Amino acid sequence: MGPYFDPDFDGQLERIPPPRVCVDNDTCEDCTLVKVDSANRHGILLEMVQVLTDLDLIISKSYISSDVGWLMDVFHVTDQLGNKIIDKALIQYIEQSLDARKKEKGEVITCLGNMVGSGLLASKYTVLEVTATDEPGLLSEIAAVLTELHRYKIISCRAWTHNSHVAIIMYLVDEATGKPILDPDSLAHIEEQVEVVLGAHFGEEERKRRRRRVKVSGPLAEGRVHTERRLHQLMHEDRDYEAGPPPVQVELGGQFGTRAALIQARKGWLSSLSLNSPLQSPSAAMQAQVSIDRWIDRGYSVVNVRSMDRPKLLFDTVCTLTDMQYVVFHAAVSSHGLLAIQEYYIRHKDDNTILDKEAERQRVTRCLVAAIERRVSHGLRVVVSTRNRRGLLAEVTRILRESGLSLTRAECALRGESAIGTFFVTDASSTGGGEVDPKRVEAALRDEMNGGIQLDVSNTHPRWPPIKMINHGNVQPVVAKGRSSIGFFTDSSSSSTSSDQEDERPRFSLGSLLWSHIERFSSNFGSIRS
Missing domain, CATH: 3.30.70.260 (ACT domain)
Structure with missing residues (x-):
């Protein structure tokens, strides 16, 4: 058996209800919404993200929720110039690629001129x-x-x-x-x-x-892992994540934590451009930060990730969680110009448990930071x-x-x-x-x-984010009193939580915002099911 065999590959895909996919260009003025309603299985979220990133599309925002074996996702996407997805062939390819039953998907050219399609599968070599x-x-x-x-x-x-x-x-x-x-x-x-x-x-x-x-x-017929996913696996197997000091934790301080992170991101990005330094890309200018907390009432480990935004960032983090055998039940991902903020609600695949042990939390933290850093140029x-x-x-x-x-x-x-x-x-x-x-x-x-x-x-790296995205005003988030408009952080009162309470729940709250997002886009799937 070759090294590319995917142990999660299920030969009985025909028994799984097919995903229902909607590519929506009407709801938002500056991006395309890709809505997917699908039976849930381990790895399916990664497959969805992989399809979009292979097409050189940028996922600027995403809401993900699963319930009783069903998964609902909304991805806000543009091409790498900040344009909506209007090419009919590309839209059809997305719809076909997200349906695991359809083997032949044709070939398309991405916005960067790359050819993607079933005729170019790495499993043929x-x-x-x-x-x-x-x-x-x-x-x-x-x-x-x-x-x-x-x-x-x-x-x-x-x-x-x-x-x-x-x-x-x-x-x-x-x-x-x-x-x-x-x-x-x-x-x-x-x-x-x-x-x-x-x-x-x-x-x-x-x-x-x-x-x-x-x-x-x-060559292998079915089950060969995506090339970049395999690179992550090889690095992980070689334990590249063990070197270096402990990663920096996310400072979950509502408005101040978010503002500080954005200032750090902007300073690092502008510094890398003004110095014209070949030593780091803009995404290397800000160190990735990861924090993991427990939400015992709901039975989730809550993973917060902050880093400079860049293409394929969501793929790298979801890939790592999937290959470490963690299931993402809910997630909220948001790009704010220079800064990317990701929040995942996870449990272990095998025993449905949360991350109780500090050693395991440290390992997951190191692995996520390593996954983000590997692709930094x-x-x-x-x-x-x-x-x-x-x-x-x-x-x-x-x-x-x-x-x-x-x-x-x-x-x-x-x-x-x-x-x-x-x-x-x-x-x-x-x-x-x-x-x-x-x-x-x-x-x-x-x-x-x-x-x-x-x-x-x-010795300069491609500008990120694209100028069009900056012009849309995504660089500076709107911050309300005591809470970031991103909606995934605590209000200022959370800082007074006792240490005992911190063991009972995360230092931030999903609050009504994430759940309202999920409820809102869940209700929108009625048109897809019909």
Whole structure:
């Protein structure tokens, strides 16, 4: 059984009532509402979020509630330019993708020009997975070994680094036939050659500490996990979340906590832009904060998450909770320009319990912070576009390595006859990831690759949130006396709660706001059911 088999995959999906989906462009002026009414099962919320994020859509707000085996969700979405979703093909794709019974969903092009669809499933390819201690040049050497074997073609590659850990996923085909590699001897040979590369870097002691892993598997029909979800899983299995000091807790202080967080977010974001620093993206300027409380009366653990907003943030947090076997019963997520606020009401899947033990609360907190940080972009951003040719990934990463650079994140894929890669690099000689001269990097790539290449080398990161979202007034939340208009925090009186009472209920209250949101959008599903 390959490493991508999803243990939660249920082969009897036909017995589950299909979701009822409504894509609503009439209710809100500045966003599209995607309403989903579905039978509840573990992982279905993640599947919904995955569909929307794969389409490069931005979820600016979401309300989620489940009751007696039924799940109701509302997602406020736009494209990454802040526009509503009006493309009929895209709307149809969303509706079909959220229905698990429909196998063929066609293909669509997202607002960023990415192709998404059933014909592009990763399960059709051979996959190579690597986890190890992060070392400069590691991806370059792995790509070079595969090129030297003269038999295999890299279709796509993604690499994440975090806390001195690296996770790499490559999709491969037979270079001669363009088909997946099925021969067990060939799969074993690939695995052996990559092990040699890691062995040269780390030696036997690293292997004994289980800080390196190589796995090659053939294509799978059903149940292969989404690539980015698998990257999270690989990092989690390698315990990247254990390093570093304890995460900062959310300061649940109503108006003051929210205002302080927004000021911190704005200062960090503006600072990263004004300094023109390649060391961090805007989302790295504010440290993620997580707090977990108990609501004993309702039987929930209440998870609050605050961080800089960015694309795919909701996916990363829901993915982590799902893979840690926690069920989200209710949730409220809101984006306020620079600041994202998430609140989840969860129980453990197996025994329906809350997080009673401090050690487990600390582990979940660390895992959520790690999930948010893994995708944060550190370093100089290098986008390479050129006609595809054999050994291209090995060539580009070799040039970066020989230029004294270390990769912090990479994403490469083929688009027809072209290859496009995005690399984030820092100075390999600096322990803190020193600044890199973009002109030097661009000159090295142009000189070595002999023309025919398009480059975008920049030490500034894409502006977030989009200008259109800022113009809609989402940056500054309206704060009422004693309570944030976001509606998911305590009023100022909650600060006087005794420590004994804090063990009985969370330091904030769902109050009437979240429940009223849920009741309101629940009543709107009548038109979907009919």
